[in-house]
Amino acid sequence: MSMEKTRYELGLATMRKMFGPDVDSALKGLEDSSPDLARCLVEFPFADVYSRPGLDMNTREMLTIAALTVLGYPQAELKDHIRGALHIGCTRDQVLEIILQMAVYAGFPAALEAVKTATVVFSEIDTNTAKKES
Numbered sequence: 195m196s197m198e199k200t201r202y203e204l205g206l207a208t209m210r211k212m213f214g215p216d217v218d219s220a221l222k223g224l225e226d227s228s229p230d231l232a233r234c235l236v237e238f239p240f241a242d243v244y245s246r247p248g249l250d251m252n253t254r255e256m257l258t259i260a261a262l263t264v265l266g267y268p269q270a271e272l273k274d275h276i277r278g279a280l281h282i283g284c285t286r287d288q289v290l291e292i293i294l295q296m297a298v299y300a301g302f303p304a305a306l307e308a309v310k311t312a313t314v315v316f317s318e319i320d321t322n323t324a325k326k327e328s
Contacts, residue, residue: 201242202237204241205239206240211282212282214281255278262275263293264296264299266308272308277318277319293308293309
């Protein structure tokens with residue numbers, strides 16, 4: 195097995211742990227249009243950085259939510275990482291507290307957009323849970 199394949203598999207395993215098995219179908223579209231970008235997305239952050247021993251997965255996701263909130267524009271990525279954080283054990287209250295903390299540094303417009311995004315994620319999860327229970 196080549197080193198590149200190993201990095202890709204490690205990154206994909208990390209992504210599946212964070213985002214669930216649906217990550218495979220989400221990556222498919224990117225792989226079809228830009229296979230090199232898809233490979234870089236899997237390998238660099240998720241194999242090389244997220245798998246490092248210095249921070250646990252919850253802390254890494256909380257930091258990612260903070261960074262994406264501060265940036266303000268990557269709402270689709272923020273949505274994915276809020277969903278991922280909840281999937282690995284962060285709470286809704288923690289997500290909202292992170293966003294509130296970032297209002298101090300990023301300003302209210304960025305925090306308000308992040309809360310809107312979090313609200314959409316929470317609603318989607320509630321809807322999916324209700325469908326599964328019925």
